[in-house]
Amino acid sequence: MKLKNKLKELNKMYKHAGHHKKMVQIFLLICVTVVMELLVVAYITKKIINIEIPNNNIKGLITYSIIYIIVIAIQSYMVLKHCDMRCILQRIMQGELREKVFNKLQKVNLKFYDNNSTGTILQFMQNDVNNAGGLFPDIIVEMYFMGVTRFFIIAMFLMFIDLKVTIMLVGLYVIGYLVTIYFNRKTIKDLHQIRELNIDIYNLINEGIQGFLTIKTLEIIDVKIKELDEKLEKFVDKNKNVEKVVGKYNSIFAFITSFAIPLIIFWSGNDVIKGLATYAEIMLLIDYSGALKYEFNWFIRHITDFNQAFIAYSKVLKFLEIDEIEDVHKGEKLENIKCIEFEDVDFSYDNNQKTIKNFNLKINSNEKIALVGKTGSGKSTVTNLLCRFYEPTSGRILINSYDYKNFSIESIRKNIGYIMQDVQILPETIIDNIKYVNENITEVEVENIFKKLKLHDKIISLENGYNTNIFDNPDILSSGEKQLINFARIMAINPDVIILDEVTSNLSFNTEMLVKNAIEQVTKNKISIIIAHRLETTKLCDKIITLQNGEIII
Ligand SMILES: Nc1ncnc2c1ncn2[C@@H]1O[C@H](COP(=O)(O)OP(=O)(O)OP(=O)(O)O)[C@@H](O)[C@H]1O
Numbered sequence: 001m002k003l004k005n006k007l008k009e010l011n012k013m014y015k016h017a018g019h020h021k022k023m024v025q026i027f028l029l030i031c032v033t034v035v036m037e038l039l040v041v042a043y044i045t046k047k048i049i050n051i052e053i054p055n056n057n058i059k060g061l062i063t064y065s066i067i068y069i070i071v072i073a074i075q076s077y078m079v080l081k082h083c084d085m086r087c088i089l090q091r092i093m094q095g096e097l098r099e100k101v102f103n104k105l106q107k108v109n110l111k112f113y114d115n116n117s118t119g120t121i122l123q124f125m126q127n128d129v130n131n132a133g134g135l136f137p138d139i140i141v142e143m144y145f146m147g148v149t150r151f152f153i154i155a156m157f158l159m160f161i162d163l164k165v166t167i168m169l170v171g172l173y174v175i176g177y178l179v180t181i182y183f184n185r186k187t188i189k190d191l192h193q194i195r196e197l198n199i200d201i202y203n204l205i206n207e208g209i210q211g212f213l214t215i216k217t218l219e220i221i222d223v224k225i226k227e228l229d230e231k232l233e234k235f236v237d238k239n240k241n242v243e244k245v246v247g248k249y250n251s252i253f254a255f256i257t258s259f260a261i262p263l264i265i266f267w268s269g270n271d272v273i274k275g276l277a278t279y280a281e282i283m284l285l286i287d288y289s290g291a292l293k294y295e296f297n298w299f300i301r302h303i304t305d306f307n308q309a310f311i312a313y314s315k316v317l318k319f320l321e322i323d324e325i326e327d328v329h330k331g332e333k334l335e336n337i338k339c340i341e342f343e344d345v346d347f348s349y350d351n352n353q354k355t356i357k358n359f360n361l362k363i364n365s366n367e368k369i370a371l372v373g374k375t376g377s378g379k380s381t382v383t384n385l386l387c388r389f390y391e392p393t394s395g396r397i398l399i400n401s402y403d404y405k406n407f408s409i410e411s412i413r414k415n416i417g418y419i420m421q422d423v424q425i426l427p428e429t430i431i432d433n434i435k436y437v438n439e440n441i442t443e444v445e446v447e448n449i450f451k452k453l454k455l456h457d458k459i460i461s462l463e464n465g466y467n468t469n470i471f472d473n474p475d476i477l478s479s480g481e482k483q484l485i486n487f488a489r490i491m492a493i494n495p496d497v498i499i500l501d502e503v504t505s506n507l508s509f510n511t512e513m514l515v516k517n518a519i520e521q522v523t524k525n526k527i528s529i530i531i532a533h534r535l536e537t538t539k540l541c542d543k544i545i546t547l548q549n550g551e552i553i554i
């Protein structure tokens with residue numbers, strides 16, 4: 001990226017990050033701390049070497065030592081203060097960014113999740129947001145406020161002592177800076193690759209945890225471990241490359257800047273011999289040139305961090321600017337659903353291949369539809385369209401005879417209860433797992449729901465009854481019984497439409513009966529769409545629709 005564009009982007013980030021007053025306060029505090037330290041050291045050194053020592057004045061030496069200690073104590077307090085301010089600001093900025101990103105993640109439409117893996121999102125949420133939040137209060141302060149500001153203030157002090165030596169020293173550092181830019185460019189590509197590898201590693205770890213059972217049953221643990229090893233090896237290699245470049249740069253830079261001391265010895269030593277400069281001045285020059293080198297190194301050391309944080313902030317801004325968001329409140333409020341009609345609906349996930357073709361279906365009040373078909377035939381897609389996770393590419397979906405785009409997404413979804421095979425159990429009690437979807441529901445109502453689901457007796461037989469934490473004791477309920485939590489939640493909301501997606505897969509005979517009863521209970525007097533493999537389940541329905549490659553064949 002060109003410097004001009006980089007500065008433009010940085011300015012945009014600064015405006016976005018906010019807290020400008022705090023940043024200015026930190027900057028001023030650092031400037032005052034630096035100037036105070038340098039002024040006092042220069043003043044005391046000159047006084048001691050030029051006046052107090054030649055005059056054998058012990059009292060003067062003691063006085064200056066005490067002044068020095070007092071100034072350093074004040075300065076230490078100021079350092080503590082700005083470090084505190086920076087740390088707090090960093091936490092605040094990271095928190096604010098995380099909140100903005102999280103809010104946006106809730107609003108983006110499903111396409112975003114289709115196009116980004118869990119690893120990408122996790123890397124983004126954890127590493128990028130953390131790095132981006134540290135860009136201004138941590139890295140910019142360290143690099144520019146402390147490194148660069150101190151460098152220029154020291155250079156200014158040097159100028160007052162010896163202009164020509166200062167010009168030579170700054171010249172050396174300009175060469176050093178050009179060398180830095182050259183080496184820095186070499187690491188950018190590797191840093192990008194390190195970030196991508198990080199995402200892959202996150203994905204593999206996530207897959208390993210979430211898909212633990214699948215990996216174990218497929219006996220592919222070794223394959224996965226090998227895959228992770230390869231990624232980690234590459235990750236280490238790339239980091240080694242960056243370190244190698246940094247190492248090379250360090251030695252070249254040390255060589256260039258090593259010319260500083262001989263230059264001072266030669267020029268200023270000559271001036272002292274000629275009586276044009278004092279011993280104190282040559283001492284200060286040597287001392288300050290060391291400080292210049294320290295500050296420059298400080299700046300350089302933070303370049304990699306700066307690049308990482310800059311890339312991270314760019315990603316965050318780019319993500320926050322995504323306009324693929326769902327405005328779930330836009331449109332009229334849908335009070336209830338009496339009938340649904342799919343009218344010549346076509347749909348494509350990629351605007352190319354049609355997943356749903358010419359789909360026509362009318363579902364009246366209290367009607368139960370079974371949706372069957374081979375895997376990949378488009379059954380879940382039909383229900384995704386109804387919930388407006390996606391919208392038809394052409395054709396219309398009507399609710400109560402109106403195009404459903406007239407109604408707010410929020411009110412449509414509130415009227416639809418979607419039950420899937422997977423159960424998201426919260427780390428809370430059984431009762432709280434139900435109250436989570438409807439906080440106003442009473443304990444008696446929850447008990448009645450579980451009575452209908454034929455799970456009440458089992459729950460009250462548990463030591464803590466409805467207050468059992470099923471997250472911490474996952475084996476207390478079988479997988480089919482746990483699935484009833486999903487049914488209970490939907491019954492606690494009591495929506496007009498029920499969608500059941502493959503809820504009868506992978507069930508034992510006993511739990512199958514339990515789930516069959518649950519289906520009967522939850523779909524009672526409701527419009528229901530039941531995606532099912534089992535003949536038994538389809539028997540409960542009024543109509544069976546068979547899908548093949550996105551088309552209704554029967
Ligand atoms: N988010 C998505 N992005 C792109 N393609 C998708 C997406 N979801 C599903 N598909 C594709 O659309 C087709 C229909 O998928 P869908 O999940 O609707 O099938 P299904 O009938 O529910 O299958 P199953 O019985 O396996 O659940 C498949 O080819 C699938 O790969």
Ligand SMILES: [Mg+2]
Pocket residue numbers: 379380381501
């Ligand atoms: Mg499906």
